[in-house]
Amino acid sequence: MPLDRLLGSLLCGFARLLTGVRALWLGCEPAPRTRVYFANHRSHGDFVLIWASLPPALRHRTRPVAGADYWLTTPLRRFLIERVFNGVCIDRRPERHGPNPVEQMGAALAAGESLILFPEGTRNMGDGLLPFKSGLHHLARAHPEAELVPVWIENLGRVMPKGSLIPVPLLCTLSFGPPLAPVEGESRDAFLTRARAALLDLAPPAD
Amino acid sequence: MNASSDLFTVFAGIFGLLAVFSLIGAGLKWRISPGAPHAVIDNLNARIKAWWAMIALIGAAIWLGKGGVIALFAFISFQCLREFISLTHTRIGDHRALLWSFFVFLPAQYILIGIDWYGLFSILIPVYAFLLLPISASLGADTTRFLERAAKVQWGLMICVYCLSHVPALLTLDIDGYAGRNMLLIVFLVLTVQSSDVFQYVWGKLIGKRKVSPAISPSKTVEGLVGGVLTSTAVGAALWWITPFTALEAALIALVINVMGFFGGFVLSAIKRDRGVKDWGSMIEGHGGMLDRVDSISFSAPIFFHIVRYWWVA
Numbered sequence: 001m002p003l004d005r006l007l008g009s010l011l012c013g014f015a016r017l018l019t020g021v022r023a024l025w026l027g028c029e030p031a032p033r034t035r036v037y038f039a040n041h042r043s044h045g046d047f048v049l050i051w052a053s054l055p056p057a058l059r060h061r062t063r064p065v066a067g068a069d070y071w072l073t074t075p076l077r078r079f080l081i082e083r084v085f086n087g088v089c090i091d092r093r094p095e096r097h098g099p100n101p102v103e104q105m106g107a108a109l110a111a112g113e114s115l116i117l118f119p120e121g122t123r124n125m126g127d128g129l130l131p132f133k134s135g136l137h138h139l140a141r142a143h144p145e146a147e148l149v150p151v152w153i154e155n156l157g158r159v160m161p162k163g164s165l166i167p168v169p170l171l172c173t174l175s176f177g178p179p180l181a182p183v184e185g186e187s188r189d190a191f192l193t194r195a196r197a198a199l200l201d202l203a204p205p206a207d
Numbered sequence: 208m209n210a211s212s213d214l215f216t217v218f219a220g221i222f223g224l225l226a227v228f229s230l231i232g233a234g235l236k237w238r239i240s241p242g243a244p245h246a247v248i249d250n251l252n253a254r255i256k257a258w259w260a261m262i263a264l265i266g267a268a269i270w271l272g273k274g275g276v277i278a279l280f281a282f283i284s285f286q287c288l289r290e291f292i293s294l295t296h297t298r299i300g301d302h303r304a305l306l307w308s309f310f311v312f313l314p315a316q317y318i319l320i321g322i323d324w325y326g327l328f329s330i331l332i333p334v335y336a337f338l339l340l341p342i343s344a345s346l347g348a349d350t351t352r353f354l355e356r357a358a359k360v361q362w363g364l365m366i367c368v369y370c371l372s373h374v375p376a377l378l379t380l381d382i383d384g385y386a387g388r389n390m391l392l393i394v395f396l397v398l399t400v401q402s403s404d405v406f407q408y409v410w411g412k413l414i415g416k417r418k419v420s421p422a423i424s425p426s427k428t429v430e431g432l433v434g435g436v437l438t439s440t441a442v443g444a445a446l447w448w449i450t451p452f453t454a455l456e457a458a459l460i461a462l463v464i465n466v467m468g469f470f471g472g473f474v475l476s477a478i479k480r481d482r483g484v485k486d487w488g489s490m491i492e493g494h495g496g497m498l499d500r501v502d503s504i505s506f507s508a509p510i511f512f513h514i515v516r517y518w519w520v521a
Contacts, residue, residue, distance in 0.1 A: 020289070022489055125299070161299040168305040169285075171293040171488060205483055 004083040011084070012052035012059075015045060019159055019172035023053035026202070027178025028149055030055050034109055035147045035179075037062070038136055040129055040199060041118035042157025049156055050116050051085070053174050060086075062114040065105060067092050067122075092121065102138040109143045119195065123162060129200055132192040140180075140191065147179035148195065152202035175202040210388040213449050217394055218266050225262065228255050247412070253493025261491070261500070265397065269390050274321070276393065277375045281317040286497040287367035287505075288313065290487040294479075295359045300347025304340040304360050312336045312364060316372045323379050332369040337361055366475075366505050367498070373508040380512075382451050382519050391449040396511050399443040399461045400468040400503050407435030407469070424476040436465045451519050460514055464507035471506025475499075 015021065023030075037050055047064035054062055064081075068089040071081040081087040088108055090101035105115055117139075120130040140148055152175040160167040180198055183191070232252040239248060268279035292305060312332060319328040341357040377392045411431025419427045443461020447454040475498065479487065488496025 020488075020490075155293055158297060158299070158302070158305075161302055164302050166306055166310075168292075168302065168309060169289055170305075171289055 004079075008051075008059075008084045011048055015048050015052045018167055018169055019049065019156065021049055021053055021172045021174060023174045023176065025176045028147070028176055030058055030176075032058060032061070033114075033147055034112055034143075034145060035062075035114040035149050036109070036117055036136070036139060037114065037149050037151050037176075038117045038119050038195065038199065039151040039153050040203075041120050041123050042125075042153070043123065043160050043162070045156055045160060046118065046153055047085070047087075047116045049153060049172060049174060050151060058114070061112070062116060063088050063108055064116040065090060065101075065118070069093065088115065102135060102142065105135070105139055106142050109139070109146050114146075115139075119192075124157075125162060128203075129196055132196050134188060134192065136195060137188045137191050140182075144182060149179050150177040150195070150199040150202060151175065152177070152199060154204060177202045210391060213388070213391055214269065214394065217391075217398070217446075217449060218262070221262055221398070225255065225259055229259075250493050257491050257493050269393070273375070273378050276378065276390070277317050277321055280371055280375045281314065283497060283501060284313055284317075284368045284371050285309070286490065287371065287487075287501060288363055290490075290496045290498045291363040291367050292360070294482050294484060294487065295363065296352075297356055297359065298347075298349055298351060300349030301344050301356055301360060303347065304344040304357075307340060307343055308336070308360060308364050308368075313368050316368050317375070320372060320376050320379060325376075325379065328372070328376065332364050336364055340364075366502075370505040370509050371501060373512040374504065376512060377515070380516055380520050382515070383521050385451045385519075388449075388451075392515065395443070395446050395450050395457075396464065396508060397504065398446065399439055400464055400507050402442045403435050403439035403465040403468050404472070404503055405435075406438040407431045410434030410438070419473075423473060423480055427473070427476075432469060436462070436469060439465050451515075460511065463514070464511050467507040467510050468503030471503040474506070475502040 039046060039050060047066075051059055051062065051064070064085055064087045066081050066085075066087040066089050068091045071077045071087065071089055081089060088104055090104055091098050092101070105117070108115055117136060119132040119136040121133040121135075122130070124130050136148070139146070153172065154175070155170050155172045158168065159170050159172065177198055180195055183194070186194070229252075232248070232255050235248050236245070236252060239245060264279065268275040271278075288309065292308075297305065312335075316328065316331055319325075319331065340360055344353070344357055344360070374393055374396065377396070378389045380389060380392075382389070407427070408431065410433075411426065411428045414434070415428030415431045417429040418425070419429055419432055440458055440461045443465070444454050444458035447457035450457055452460060475487075479485065486495025487498035490497050491500055494500050
């Protein structure tokens with residue numbers, strides 16, 4: 001097994017051991033379809049956990065969408081995201097000169113791969129969800145064949161919050177909801193509101 | 208008789224009973240719903256299967272000796288605390304307090320049993336963790352629901368670590384004329400309290416009608432409670448020969464720990480209902496989480512420990 005594959009399996013195993021992750025397929029099954037898994041974002045480990053909960057055959061055809069400004073800044077991060085996780089690195093800055101992120105993501109979908117996307121655009125340090133960025137909408141418009149599956153990640157933000165070095169071994173649950181049904185002629189804002197609500201529906205009740 | 212032959216007899220008896228239960232479970236499956244899923248019977252069989260594994264694990268720990276039992280209960284505490292904190296709401300400001308709980312107080316509590324330092328064992332969590340954890344949380348500079356968060360972390364440590372650690376702590380008691388047999392006290396406690404859970408389930412399923420408190424637990428019935436507690440009090444009395452107690456004393460003690468065990472499950476059910484879940488986790492097939500299995504032990508172990516320590520330790 002090549003080093004990057006082995007490292008990927010080891011990281012998944014470690015993530016499973018640390019978080020005892022339980023995947024609840026509430027609205028769909030783990031099936032080999034072209035999908036965009038969109039999830040809440042609290043921790044850099046988020047996509048590793050989604051990745052670890054997918055069957056290995058699907059895992060290797062599912063690519064996390066990652067911010068180039070974070071993941072391409074050191075050689076180790078670059079190795080992890082490009083070789084181990086096979087991520088799609090996008091430039092989140094509005095003043096970018098490089099390729100268009102929606103086209104980059106679209107190319108992966110067109111090749112039959114699935115994506116893991118965090119539509120809040122950044123790690124959320126508070127409760128609930130931040131407003132969604134518009135990328136999910138553009139992607140949905142350009143690729144109606146892809147299923148949009150909401151995934152609520154519970155507790156990982158508490159296992160390893162931003163800025164902490166040692167994780168707390170809490171149990172994490174991933175809830176995979178039903179794919180968003182397409183709605184003809186829906187406006188961008190209405191779509192993003194609906195997608196955000198579908199994800200929040202999977203969250204446990206706040207207290 | 209010496210301790211190991213008594214242990215052998217007891218475990219042989221338990222495995223024999225389990226074999227009978229497994230046969231009954233398979234028979235029910237075959238008579239009532241062969242080939243098709245049946246919620247109650249399948250859950251019953253999953254529970255019996257899990258019992259084989261749990262009894263084998265406890266047996267292995269006892270065979271390894273004091274270290275094995277301490278390690279087993281430290282692991283149980285770790286898993287319970289994980290389940291407890293996973294379901295209760297804490298905030299980023301509590302991260303340090305949680306690290307202290309998992310990586311300092313939990314291991315320290317069990318190490319203190321290993322080195323037989325009773326004075327610190329009995330106050331480490333109620334005094335030191337109680338004061339140090341809120342200090343650590345306050346340094347997180349987040350005042351939102353501060354008292355509630357501090358209480359949750361402390362409560363989790365008390366239930367999952369402090370109370371449960373009283374089971375292996377039974378090994379440190381010096382009882383006149385009972386030297387080298389303390390393992391059997393653990394067997395008595397665990398067997399009595401767990402059999403109470405089992406018999407409450409069985410009586411409840413057979414004749415249960417009136418709910419104890421539908422708001423807290425939909426499955427606990429008065430018939431199950433009374434039948435279960437009385438049956439396992441009889442089990443405790445029948446086990447008097449492995450304890451330093453007389454048969455009557457064993458029955459009374461069994462009654463006390465069974466009632467405490469019932470309320471352990473009851474109190475933790477109230478927390479689960481409040482959080483909107485049925486089980487603490489999914490670790491043990493058919494039973495739910497680790498905490499679902501040991502909630503009764505958590506509430507009865509300290510009481511049992513102190514009864515023995517007060518009246519039987521010279």
